[in-house]
Amino acid sequence: MAEKNVELPEIGEGVNEGELVSWLVQPGDTIEVDQAVVELMTDKATVEVPSTVAGKVKELKFSEGDTIEVGQTIITVEEGAGSEAASETESQKAEAPSPQKQQQPQQQQQQASAPSAAPAGGGNGGGMATITPPPAAINVLATPSTRRLARESQVDINNISGTGLAGRVTREDVLSASNGAGAVAAGAPTTAPQSPTPTWTPPQNFATGEEERVPLKGIRKKIAENMQMAKRIVPHFTLMDEANVTQLIQMRTELKPQAEKMGVKITYLPFVMKALMATVREFPKFNGMIDDAAQEIVYKKYFNIGFAADTPNGLLVPVLKNADQKTIYQLSHEIVDLAARARAGKLALDEMKGATFTITNIGSVGGTYATPIINHPEVAIFGMYKIQERPIIKDGELDVASFMNFTVTCDHRLIDGAEAAKFLSAFIARIESPGRLMMDMI
Secondary structure (H helix, E strand, C coil), X not given: CCEEEEECCCCCCCCCEEEEEEEXXXXXXXXXXXXXXXXXXXXXXXXXXXXXXXXXXXXXXXXXXXXXXXXXXXXXXXXXXXXXXXHHHHHHHHCCCCHHHHCCHHHHHHHHHCCXXXXXXXXXXXXXXXXXXXXXXXXXXXXXXXXXXXXXXXXXXXXXXXXXXXXXXXXHHHHHHHCXXXXXXXXXXXXXXXCCCCCCCCCCCXXXXXXXXXXXXXXXXXXXXXHHHHHHHCCEEEEEEEEECHHHHHHHXXXXXXXXXXXXXXXXXXXXXXXXXXXXXXXXXXXXXXXXXXXEEEECCCCCEEXXXXXXXXXXXXXXXXXXXXXXXXXXXXXXXXXXXXXXCXXXXXXXXXXXXXXXXXXXXXXXXXXXXXXXXXXXXXXXXXXXXXXXXXXXXXXXXXXXXXXXXXXXXXXXHHHHHHHHHHHHHHHHCHHHHHHHCC
C-alpha cells in the first residue's frame, strides 16, 4: 500500500507560510482528492487547504498554532486505503458470532452496560475506548496548543482555574491537572461544579509581576514586517487640516432613506472616496508608485481604493477595484460587505491586492489626528477622523457647525510639502461643498 505525502501548496502570491488554525481531518479518516484537510491563517486571509491524494490519513505533521512553510509535508496518506478499510468493515459485520461469544452472553451484557474508558495516563486500557473530554467553552482563555494538550491528556479544560494573565489556562496548568484530580476519570461525569472565580489582586509591585510571552506570527507578524519595511524605505511626512462638513452631513441625511430602501448602509467613507478620486485626477502623483528596482515613477490610470479595516486578527486592507466607476450606493454596499468578511477572515487574497491609494477611517473609533504609515509601494495614505461640533461666527452671528479633521501622509521622495498642501486644500474644497462632486463625475 503506497504512502503519499501531502505538501502545503502555493496559497497566494507572496504568501510563503501560514499558521495552523485547525485540522479538518484526523488520523484514520478517509479523504478524497480536493477535500479540505486543514485551515491556515496567512498574513492576508484564512484559507482551507485541500488534499492532493485520496486514501486514509496516517499522520498529521503539525499541531494547532504551528507555522507551516510552503512545500512542507502537512499529512501522510495511505493511498487507496479507504476502500480497503470499508471492505474490512463490511466483512466484520458479516461474520457470525464465535462459539466463545455464544457461551458467554451474561459476561457480554455486563461489559455492554459498564462504561469503558482508557486510564487517565492515556493508554488503551486493554482495548477499551477513550472518554473524550468536552470541548473548551468559548470563554476559556487558552492557546490552541494548550487546548490540544488538554484533549490529549483527557483533561476537562473547562474545570481548570488558569494561573496565567487574566485567568489564562497555561500548559503547566494542564500538566498539573493531568497528574492530579483534573483528568477525566473512567465512568465519571465529564463536567463538575465550577469553583468560584478567584478575585485578581494586583501584586504590590506590578512592574515586576507576571509576564506572558506569545509568538509573533501570522497576520500580526506580517503587519509588523510591512510597517517596519515602509518606515525604513519611505521618508514620511504628514499634513493636517480640518473641513466644515455641515453640508456633507445634510446630504448624507437626505440620502439615508433611499439607501435603506435599497438595503444599503451609507457612511461618510464613500463621499470621501469620491472627493479623493476627483482630487487625485488633479494631482496624479498621489495615485502613483515608485518602482525601486527599475528606478521609475509609475502613474496608475485606474483607481483601486484600499481602506483600513480593524479586525480580530489585526489590520487588513480590503480593496475596492475600479472605485471611480461606482456610485455612492455601490461603494457603500461594497465597503460594508468587504469589512464584514475581513472581520470574519473570509476575504479572498485578490480582494486585498492592487490598491493604488489607501484611506484609514480612525474617526469611526475615535481620534482627532494621527500620522498613518503608508501602505508601500503606494506613495500616500489619507486619514479621516471624528466629527465634532463647534461654535462659529457666521454673518456676524453665533452659529454651530460640524468639523472633521483630515490628514495626508506622503512619500517625500515623490511628493513635496507644497504639493501636499495644495492637494489637501483641493480635497477640502470638494468635501465642504459636496454638490461640487457632481461636476467631477465622468
